Amino acid sequence: MGKFKIRKIGFIVGILLMLIIGFMPTPEGLTVIGQRVLGVTVLMVVFWITEAMPIPFTSLLPILLFPLMGITGAKGQNDIQLFKHYAYQTCYLLVGVGFLSGSMVKWGLHKRISLGIVSKIGKKPTTLILGFILAVAFMSMWMSNTAATVMMLPVALAIASTLGDDAKGLRKAMVLSIPYAATIGGLATVIGTTTNPTGIGLIEDSIGVSIDFLDWLKIGLPFTVVLVPLFWIYMVKFFKVDKMPPVDISIAKKQYKDLGPMNKGEKWTAIVFLFCCVLWVTRSLVWGKWMPYATDETVAMLGAFLVMAIPVNFKEGEYVCDWKTGFNDIPWNAVILLGGSMVMGNAFKDAGVAGWVANMLSGLEGINAVLIVIIVGIVTSVITELTTNAVVVAAFLPVLAAVGQAIGVSPLAMMLGCMLASNFAFMLPPGTPPNAIAYGTGEITMKDLMTCGLGLKIISLIVFPIVLYFITMGIFGFTA
Numbered sequence: 001m002g003k004f005k006i007r008k009i010g011f012i013v014g015i016l017l018m019l020i021i022g023f024m025p026t027p028e029g030l031t032v033i034g035q036r037v038l039g040v041t042v043l044m045v046v047f048w049i050t051e052a053m054p055i056p057f058t059s060l061l062p063i064l065l066f067p068l069m070g071i072t073g074a075k076g077q078n079d080i081q082l083f084k085h086y087a088y089q090t091c092y093l094l095v096g097v098g099f100l101s102g103s104m105v106k107w108g109l110h111k112r113i114s115l116g117i118v119s120k121i122g123k124k125p126t127t128l129i130l131g132f133i134l135a136v137a138f139m140s141m142w143m144s145n146t147a148a149t150v151m152m153l154p155v156a157l158a159i160a161s162t163l164g165d166d167a168k169g170l171r172k173a174m175v176l177s178i179p180y181a182a183t184i185g186g187l188a189t190v191i192g193t194t195t196n197p198t199g200i201g202l203i204e205d206s207i208g209v210s211i212d213f214l215d216w217l218k219i220g221l222p223f224t225v226v227l228v229p230l231f232w233i234y235m236v237k238f239f240k241v242d243k244m245p246p247v248d249i250s251i252a253k254k255q256y257k258d259l260g261p262m263n264k265g266e267k268w269t270a271i272v273f274l275f276c277c278v279l280w281v282t283r284s285l286v287w288g289k290w291m292p293y294a295t296d297e298t299v300a301m302l303g304a305f306l307v308m309a310i311p312v313n314f315k316e317g318e319y320v321c322d323w324k325t326g327f328n329d330i331p332w333n334a335v336i337l338l339g340g341s342m343v344m345g346n347a348f349k350d351a352g353v354a355g356w357v358a359n360m361l362s363g364l365e366g367i368n369a370v371l372i373v374i375i376v377g378i379v380t381s382v383i384t385e386l387t388t389n390a391v392v393v394a395a396f397l398p399v400l401a402a403v404g405q406a407i408g409v410s411p412l413a414m415m416l417g418c419m420l421a422s423n424f425a426f427m428l429p430p431g432t433p434p435n436a437i438a439y440g441t442g443e444i445t446m447k448d449l450m451t452c453g454l455g456l457k458i459i460s461l462i463v464f465p466i467v468l469y470f471i472t473m474g475i476f477g478f479t480a
Helices: 003-023 032-050 055-059 061-068 083-087 089-107 109-120 125-140 145-160 165-186 195-207 213-238 250-258 264-282 296-309 323-329 332-350 353-360 369-383 389-407 411-421 433-439 446-475
Strands: 311-313
Touching (some): 003 032, 032 061, 061 332, 125 165, 145 250, 195 332, 213 264, 213 446, 264 296, 264 311, 389 411
């Protein structure tokens, strides 16, 4: 079935379901307002999954539908808030980081870091794959997965063009390692992927647990650190890279050499970026005690201010970052999606829909908590192959919060499990833009993507509950 046909069906089905759910006899235990919130929620989930309308635009539909269906209005009657959630604080973390990311790209700092890792890691096929994984995973911690993939794929393709047919396995391993590493690396930090800020916002509003930059490092970084070497070994064995002779990486070395010495813009970008990283990591431990109202968003906006204020060439009025560069690099789609997710999640909770759904699922009470979290991870990892991970998180987390509280399982564990597993989109192009970009190179087939991705998905599903319970909640004691 073609994508356009799926969108048409999704459009019709979504509207019909909203009307049926919103105006049928009100189910027992649910208010009329809750019933209509549920209808709009189902419409948005169907539209998100089928992309019946562009995902960010779907996130704006509550502005139209909530007042029309009597759910809320500009003044927030019925206690269901609307407009304020589109300006949720985490949105401005993405805005501030956009200026830092734009500065990196403007001056080529991201290329210097990535090419430096690849060109210096060695020319053995196994270490070459490791070089690509480390370079992309590291860059994906600080910029979008898609940008990290687009940046490194040309390097991989240039090296691949020098290899003969006997090195098909290595060529495929290089190309596939890039989108996979971008996904895995993006888990490590709050700003590494859209999923993280979306989920963090929903967790705070749903169960009152605040997660800052350092807190997320305790959650995401251990997973990335554990999974990267397993991923490397798996890719080397799957494509039999360990049995291949040394390869020529002179292209990567030449590109790195051509960059020349660091320019003034690169140096200032690196200084500001490292300064912000230090502030993010130390806020809750050190300086946040003296500035209790400062947040991660404060640090991000400080970074944005510095790159806009520091001159590279004062006489010509050139600064580290200009407004156009910074503005264009802000992930506006993610900002709007996050706002729409917060509107839906809060309405789901405030209208009593989350509690109603939780009561329906109360029969799960008594099942082993770890098993439930694993089941959540498996279901999420399947669905995330068909739509973007941020959409899965936006749709699932409000429900999981209520279900966890109703059945006596840690809502935080269930919600984090969903957030982590939503990134295990390794098998199909629609799962994540990096997958689609890598598939579009023509170097890999759908069979390569599905068979290799399945193995990595299984490894990830085995690893995530162990890391979550024994490292995040065990060693670090991170619990609700």
